[in-house]
Amino acid sequence: MSLKEKVAYIKGFIKGGGVSEKNFEEVIELIVDALEEIAHEIDELEKTQIDLEEYVESIDEDLASLEKEVFGEGEEAEVEEEFEEVECPSCGEMFFVPAQDYYSGEEIRCPVCGKVVISEEGEEEGGEQTSRDKGRN
Known part of the structure; x- marks a missing residue:
């Protein structure tokens, strides 16, 4: 019988017939049995x-x-990657590109419309020199 079942049995036993001189010892024995099981369960929980x-x-x-x-x-892992903000001339979407990719000279496409925003030649769509190249010439 589980602990809950024992407690329910004791509760039913007491409510059903009440505690009298005849069953007093039996009720005490049931309560002591339940308490022993509670103590055992607590020991097991402590070990766990x-x-x-x-x-x-x-x-x-x-x-x-x-x-x-x-x-x-001793180093805390806070690696902050730098980003450059880019605006797509086709759809107007603003998005961020890792600085390493932005300055790599590679083509950059808009993540929304897929059009080339910055070409490999360093020109923005429309033939203008990109801000990434303005300071380099």
Whole structure:
């Protein structure tokens, strides 16, 4: 019988016939049995809790070790990539391009309409020199 079932049985036993001198000992025995099971369940939960805490601690140590390998000692991993804002002359959509791609000299297309915004020759659509090349000539 589960703990809930035992408690329900005790509750029903008491409500059904009430506690009298005849059944007083039996009621006490049922309550003590339920309390023993509660104590046992709590012990099991405590053991499980300790195991889980150790497991989480182990995972935390593994994660810290991996962070040190990937990011180095004491460095926080905040890699900020720089972006350039570009406006598509065809559809007018504003979008951001990683600065590395923007200055690479490669063709850049609008993510909305798919038209070439900046050609490989460094010209914006319409033949104008791009801002990426204005300072370089």
